[in-house]
Amino acid sequence: xxxxxxxxxxxxxxxxxxxxxxxxxxxEIVGFLGPNGAGKSTTMNIVTGYIxxxxxxxxxxxxxxxxxxxxxxxxxxxxxxxPPLYMEMTVDxxxxxxxxxxxxxxxxxxxxxxxxxxxxxxxxxxxxxxxLSKGYxxxxxxxxxxxxxxxxxxxxxxxVGLDPKQIIEVRNLIxxxxxxxxxxxxxxxxxxxxAVCDRMVIIDHGRIVADGKxxxxxxxxxxxxxxxxxxxxxxxxVLAVLKKLPGVVACEPLSERDGDAxxxxxxxKSGIDIRKAMFYALAEKNYPLMGLEAIxxxxxxxxxxxxxKEGA
Amino acid sequence: MFAIYKRELRSYFTSAVGYVFLAxxxxxxxxxxxxxxxxxxxxxxxxxxxxxxFILMVALPxxxxxxxxxxxxxxxxxxLLTSPVSIGGMVAAKFFxxxxxxxxxxxxxxxxxxxxxxxxxxxxGIILGNIIAxxxxxxxxxxxxxxxxxxxxxQLAAAIGTFGILLAMLGIGLLNSVIPxxxxxxxxxxxxxxxxxxxxxxxxxxxxxxxxYISVCFVFLxxxxxxxxxxxxxx
Numbered sequence: 001x002x003x004x005x006x007x008x009x010x011x012x013x014x015x016x017x018x019x020x021x022x023x024x025x026x027x028e029i030v031g032f033l034g035p036n037g038a039g040k041s042t043t044m045n046i047v048t049g050y051i052x053x054x055x056x057x058x059x060x061x062x063x064x065x066x067x068x069x070x071x072x073x074x075x076x077x078x079x080x081x082x083p084p085l086y087m088e089m090t091v092d093x094x095x096x097x098x099x100x101x102x103x104x105x106x107x108x109x110x111x112x113x114x115x116x117x118x119x120x121x122x123x124x125x126x127x128x129x130x131x132l133s134k135g136y137x138x139x140x141x142x143x144x145x146x147x148x149x150x151x152x153x154x155x156x157x158x159x160v161g162l163d164p165k166q167i168i169e170v171r172n173l174i175x176x177x178x179x180x181x182x183x184x185x186x187x188x189x190x191x192x193x194x195a196v197c198d199r200m201v202i203i204d205h206g207r208i209v210a211d212g213k214x215x216x217x218x219x220x221x222x223x224x225x226x227x228x229x230x231x232x233x234x235x236x237x238v239l240a241v242l243k244k245l246p247g248v249v250a251c252e253p254l255s256e257r258d259g260d261a262x263x264x265x266x267x268x269k270s271g272i273d274i275r276k277a278m279f280y281a282l283a284e285k286n287y288p289l290m291g292l293e294a295i296x297x298x299x300x301x302x303x304x305x306x307x308x309k310e311g312a
Numbered sequence: 313m314f315a316i317y318k319r320e321l322r323s324y325f326t327s328a329v330g331y332v333f334l335a336x337x338x339x340x341x342x343x344x345x346x347x348x349x350x351x352x353x354x355x356x357x358x359x360x361x362x363x364x365x366f367i368l369m370v371a372l373p374x375x376x377x378x379x380x381x382x383x384x385x386x387x388x389x390x391x392l393l394t395s396p397v398s399i400g401g402m403v404a405a406k407f408f409x410x411x412x413x414x415x416x417x418x419x420x421x422x423x424x425x426x427x428x429x430x431x432x433x434x435x436x437g438i439i440l441g442n443i444i445a446x447x448x449x450x451x452x453x454x455x456x457x458x459x460x461x462x463x464x465x466x467q468l469a470a471a472i473g474t475f476g477i478l479l480a481m482l483g484i485g486l487l488n489s490v491i492p493x494x495x496x497x498x499x500x501x502x503x504x505x506x507x508x509x510x511x512x513x514x515x516x517x518x519x520x521x522x523x524x525y526i527s528v529c530f531v532f533l534x535x536x537x538x539x540x541x542x543x544x545x546x547x
Contacts, residue, residue, distance in 0.1 A: 011546075048394040052544040073396040084391035086319070088326050100315030101395045144391070 001026045001152055001182045002047065007056035009042055009206075016042045017053065018206040026151070029178040031193030031214075032186040034203040040186040041081055043203070044156045047184075048078045060152060074102065077150040077181075081157050083141025087130040091121060091140055094129060095147065104148040111147070119143045119173060135166035142173065153177060155185040159192060171196050190302065194218060202302070225268040226295040228254070229278070232261040233287035239264070241281050247272035261290040313401035316392065320379070320409030330413055333375050337417040340367045345424045355434035357425075358513035361442045364421075365509060368450055369482060373474035375413060376457025377467045379406045380536075385465040399540045403458070403533055410454045418447055438515045445512040448525035449505060453478055455532035462539045481505045 002024040009017040017039045024030050034040050045051045047058050049065045049072065058065040063072040086094060095112050104111070116122040119139045124132060129140060138158065145153055158174065159167045174196050177183055187193055193200050193214070200217050202210040210217060231238050235253055242251045247269045256263035268274040275292065282289050324330030344363040349355060383389040392402050422443055428434045457474040464470050485506035491497050501507055508525075511518035 045390075050390055050393050050544075054545070070396040070398070073394060076394070078390075078394045080387065080390045080394075082387045082390075084386075084388040086323070086388055087386075088323065089319075097315055097319050098391070098395075100318070101392070101397060103396060 001028075001061055002184070003057075003059040004043075004047065005057045005059075007043065007046055007053045007058070009039075009046065009051075009053045016206055017046075020056075020203070020206070020208055022201050022208060022211055024152075024182060024184060026182055027178070028199055029174065029183045029185070029197045031197035031200045032184060032203065033188070033190065033193045033200050034186075035188055038188075038203045039206040040188075040203060041156055042206075044078070044154055044184070044186060045080075048076055048154060049073055050078075050080075074148065075150050075152055077145035077147070077153045079141045079145045079153075079155045079158060081160070083137055083144075085129045085137060085140060085144075088128065090126055090128050091116075091132075091143075092125045094140065095125075095143060098144045098147050102148045106149065111149075115143050115146045118146070118176070120169075135162050135169075138162060138166070138170065139173075142170075146177075150181075152182045152184070155183065157186055157188070159187070159189075167192075225270070225272065225274065227266050227275070228263055228291070228293050228295050229266055229289065230256070230258055230261045230263045230291035231282060231287050232259070232290055233282075233285070235262050237285070238262065238282075238287055241285055241287070242266055242278065245274050245277050245281060247274055247277075258290060261288075263291075265295065313397055313405045316397065316402055316405035317409050320406055321412055324375075324409070324413050329374065329378070333371060333413060334417050334420065337367065337371055338420050340371075341421040342424065345421075349428060355428050355432040357428075357434070357439055357442060358515075361446060361513055362509070364446055365449065365482065365506070368446070368453055369478045370475065372414065372450060372453045373457050373460075373471040373478070375410050376454055376461055376474060377471035378461070379410060379458055380462040381465050381467050381470045393540075399537050403537050403540070407454060407458060407533060410458070411451055414450050414454060415447060418443065418450065435515065437517075438512075441515075441517045442512050445509060445518075445522070445525075448522055448529075449509065452505070452525045452528040452532070455529040455536075456481075459532045459536045459539075462536045 004023065005021050007017050007020040008015070020039070020043055032040050032043065042051070046053045046056075047060075047065065049069055052066060058072075060072040060075050063075070065072045086097070089097065092112075095115070096108075099108060099112065113122070116125060119142050121136060121139050121143060124136055129137065132140065138161075142155070142158065145155065155174065159170050162170060171192065174183060174185060178198075185196065197214055199213050200210070201208055202217070210220075212220075229242075239251060239253065242248060242264060249267045249269055251264055251266045254263040254265055266274070266278075279289060324333075341364060344367065345360050348359040348363065349357065380389070383392065393399070425434070425439055428439075456477055457470070460473040460477065461467075461470040464473070481503055482505055484500050484504040488497050488500055488504065488507070491500070505525075508518070508521040511521060
């Protein structure tokens with residue numbers, strides 16, 4: 001469906017993309033994950049033909065974006081980071097404008113009504129876009145991306161700035177779109193990509209550091225065993241017990257206190273589950289275990305780990 | 313492409329710009345027309361058309377200033393540039409939208425000639441020639457305005473920049489008479505809108521001048537397209 005070959009983009013001396021290649025198969029929901037400034041939006045802007053790369057090719061279902069722009073662009077529905085809405089138009093006027101702009105020849109009334117039902121904006125169609133809430137504006141942007149039924153839908157940070165309820169709605173919507181479209185979405189939130197995507201492409205400093213099925217990436221991420229344990233007992237004694245556990249790489253007290261209980265961050269070697277050993281060791285010394293929770297890796301931790309792995 | 317044309321045209325009249333433009337042009341042109349013909353007991357329209365050039369120089373930048381700069385600032389150009397529409401199509405659509413409003417204003421102003429025909433016997437050919445010429449000069453001005461609008465995100469800067477360039481294009485004719493060096497005068501006269509217009513006010517239909525205005529139009533529209541092509545690589 002989409003094939004990207006060796007994209008390089010430079011802004012003066014700064015390199016935004018340093019050779020990005022990936023491909024997306026029909027029907028996949030792919031998460032494009034990376035911290036701010038990693039090159040996500042740049043990649044999406046190149047794929048959709050908004051800007052051009054210095055080197056590299058983008059094929060949308062066989063059509064190159066610069067050589068065959070009209071055919072290629074017809075197959076993409078794009079929601080940029082900031083939805084390109086004309087504030088003075090009503091939702092209906094805007095959708096009709098996009099319909100004509102994209103040169104669609106589907107039955108107009110039915111098509112637009114269907115889209116409005118899917119993204120749940122049927123009740124605001126007569127309202128001026130300027131007066132809509134951020135969540136509605138975002139959905140109007142998504143609606144515009146769906147017009148003409150393009151096989152490939154690209155959404156750049158679709159949930160940024162929405163409240164938690166709206167985020168869940170948009171994620172559900174994306175999952176639903178994935179049933180009969182190929183979807184690429186960019187995000188800097190790991191849990192979002194985990195929740196929605198079949199596959200993740202992780203990008204940092206303009207290059208791809210990981211590309212794999214969500215389960216594979218999850219396994220890789222969870223392989224790192226870090227926990228926050230809260231234990232009642234004297235700090236130094238508890239610390240000594242924890243450090244003696246087999247497979248512990250690091251252990252340090254945190255500043256959190258819960259009565260006489262102290263929180264510690266503990267990290268185990270990969271492949272070793274220290275939870276049982278820790279429980280018995282603490283029980284033996286009569287230090288009650290008050291709480292135990294896994295510390296998820298932040299995106300930054302994952303990048304460090306992925307980059308380390310690549311270098312090794 | 314037609315979608316963009318329609319949207320631009322509508323946006324002129326959902327904001328006040330279109331109405332204000334029409335009102336100002338019709339009012340100023342009416343005053344100029346009354347003073348130069350009716351109140352002077354003359355049916356000679358040459359002064360009127362020269363004054364119209366200067367009115368357009370001030371008014372047309374207001375019409376063109378937002379065409380690209382607003383879209384760029386609000387990032388709505390991202391929608392246009394990722395749609396299956398060519399850059400040339402986009403530029404042409406915006407040009408014709410501005411031109412339509414301007415031509416509407418010219419037609420409104422032209423109603424004034426009826427009074428001339430009522431009270432005297434003016435030369436219809438000269439009037440028609442002048443209307444065609446002023447329409448083409450306006451088209452060239454719009455192309456200049458679009459070019460400047462494509463350069464900046466700031467509408468005010470676009471308007472003032474356009475005004476500056478148009479002022480220079482009109483002023484070159486005056487400047488020419490004081491420059492003693494012939495080659496400079498010769499080159500400058502290429503850019504002079506005013507010197508080419510004088511034939512029309514004198515009652516000659518100058519095809520070379522018409523061709524010149526159309527060329528100016530195309531050159532500036534072409535450069536506008538190139539700006540967009542280029543920005544893809546630098547932005």
